[in-house]
Amino acid sequence: MPLKRECLVLLVLSWVSSMRAQDENRVMFSLGTFQNVSVPVNGTIQAVVSRIPADVSFLTLQFHTHHRNVTLSYTPIPLYGFSVTAADAGLLSNLTPSQTIVSWFLKTPDGSSAAGIGVILPYTSTDPVPGACNQESPLEIDPNIYLQYNLFETTITFAPANIGYGRGVIPPACDVDVGSSTRWRLMYEVYQYFLPEGDMSEQSLISSLERVANVQNVQDNSRKVVSLTSHDRTQFSFSSLPGQGVIFSVIVRDPVLNTSASYIPVHTYACIFNSTLDRCSDLGRVSTKVFFTVIGLAGLFVCFVGHRFFKCELFCMGFGFMAFVFFVVITITTPLDYNIRLALTALMGVVGGVVMVMSWWRFGSVMACVLVVGLILGFLISSIIFFTPLGDLPVFHNDVAFWVVFACIMVFVPLFFIRWPREGNIITCGVVGGYTVVLAVNAYTYTSLSYITLDVLKRLLNHNFSRAFISVPLQDIDFIMITVWVVLGVSGIVVQLYREKSRQFFPPSPYVMWKQERERRKTNVLDPSHHKPSLSARILGRIRQLTQRTEPAGETTPLLL
Incomplete structure (x- = not known):
């Protein structure tokens, strides 16, 4: 040699x-x-x-x-x-x-x-x-x-x-010996x-x-x-x-x-400069910008008045929960184009939001809905914890250890909501709503804070991602966005706590209120509406009037004197 x-x-x-x-x-x-x-x-x-x-x-x-x-x-x-x-x-x-x-x-x-x-x-x-x-x-x-x-x-x-x-x-041999005098x-x-x-x-x-x-x-x-x-x-x-x-x-x-x-x-740069598709200069897709812009505006609304407009908050939280789960499932199981997957994700998110609102409207279980909201906050808090250097510890490169700890943190947070449901719901509105604004900004300019949840998504979609080091830089734009997130979150929480302190904890379910009103009418004979036929009876009576001919009631000519 x-x-x-x-x-x-x-x-x-x-x-x-x-x-x-x-x-x-x-x-x-x-x-x-x-x-x-x-x-x-x-x-x-x-x-x-x-x-x-x-x-x-x-x-x-x-x-x-x-x-x-x-x-x-x-x-x-x-x-x-x-x-x-x-x-x-x-x-x-x-x-x-x-x-x-x-x-x-x-x-x-x-x-x-x-x-x-x-x-x-x-x-x-x-x-x-x-x-x-x-x-x-x-x-x-x-x-x-x-x-x-x-x-x-x-x-x-x-x-x-x-x-x-x-x-x-002559260079020392590489693999002949493993002693302290070798490589x-x-x-x-x-x-x-x-x-x-x-x-x-x-x-x-x-x-x-x-x-x-x-x-x-x-x-x-x-x-x-x-x-x-x-x-x-x-x-x-x-x-x-x-x-x-x-x-x-x-x-x-x-x-x-x-x-x-x-x-x-x-x-x-993890991208290609001279490619005709997905170039480094064109990383932000139009569909992604539209999707996260709408998400950011909805999150800003939830951040400040989410608890006041409870049905809107439930729709937004149900949208986010279902959209995330569906995107993971459809990405793992199908080879569909990104834009198609994003459109289907938005559609299923709407379905999830409607189901969330209707479940509260029909059954009136505020606690069940708030626990789902608490899981979303728990997911975000757990993601933040593993976004820190703690996530690069060797023990968390094992999938079992990572997901067990992640799930425990995620489930522990909603327990806080059992004792203080209104405060927990308002905190979720402020924290999650503020983070959606960060995601909306990320659609237009790069910020490392998007990897708080993106790294968890990558780990769900790629089995080999567990071995990867997930450290990302925190630079000027990131500190600016952290400040924006904190200001939005704290402001939203304070504003909602102040506005809701004299109101009832949660608005009542419309369906439950209707059932209670119907029972009250049945039992209260002094209520004029008690003697009024029900809506279904009135509709059937009107239909009969329109479809049945009135029978003549005997002699109708005037008497001759």
Whole structure:
């Protein structure tokens, strides 16, 4: 294997000498300094670094573009096993004892132009070698992080590292021994860096990548998600955040030598820039905006006067309860288009609202309806609890543990309503009504607060989502929306408590009132309405008058005197 590497280095050096006259396609790098690079149409850029210090054992070159794939290779013509193609591409080069110059080659796979930034980082013989124990990808040493995403989760994978070694030294074996003198002593740390919300510009990405390029910058600016040993799987899942830029970084540490190295950072927006459907610039569907705008207006009404207009509140709560359940069921069981599912969800939500109102109208059981309202508040409170870092605890990556605790919290909240039904109902109006306004705003501009309930929905729809880390960033827009939510909720609760303090707890059921009035009329003989025929008797009498002919009552001619 070292002979293969030396032959490769000689090939690269020969190409360097042949390209000296083509300075326009050569970019000179300095170690640790970012360099802007533009790849011309059907062109190849040679990235060169020289004057490499003698204590440097290996180098990593990383090149990043906004969304276009580029091919980074050891050779002028990309070869299988000697190149990598990605929007975040990187290569690692081991150095020979006397080597002071290294070059790589950069081009686009389709011959189009591309622009991005690159940086070359040096490492010594004591630093661990990222991806040196690779057994998956074609590269012999693969320092890249591979990323895949779908609507529910984003998954990253990377190859195990090896302990450091000097120039010209045969690399230590990866899987011969598991002792403390082998690569099994290495530790890994996975980091997450969130770009500014709603900002998918290239300038924002470049400035963010510069903040997470090396080990020290990653530690200072990123959030550590998890630490693991060499015996753990090198694959992790995170909740997908369409439209939200995220940079994932991995640091490998050698606890014996107290050294570290970084893999090539990788970024994603969980959407496609050059797609004709579901582009990053067109994440908000018109149907979604219409649906949640109506929901937000209804929630604002419920927030301030929901208890006063009890039937309207029951309709809105029944709508939300049935719509959520039906959307989960129809998504799991059918492959229908999103817009069709949303329309059917709205229709079934209306049915659920009508059923809720009619059940109260017919049976008059306020407590049963209020308990359903309490379950909705319990669902939201439980979702908020698991939206915090508590939801990323390893124990809650188990579905059984998660759903048992979630259900217990959800069921516990309605118990409060048994003792204080009116106050509980008003609190639900304020909290849930305020959150629907947040969801309505999210239909037009991104806010992380929508993932309070969306993460629970994802977990219901995707069985593999339980393994995903669900942390999301809280940035300026989120703190603004939290303030709006709190102000709306507190204002709605205070206003309704003040207005309803002198009123009866709940309005009576119209059907129950009608039955009571009918019984009163039957028993109260002094009531004039007691002697009045019932409505059905009056209708039947009128029908008989219209359909039956009146019989003559004897002689009708005048008497002759």
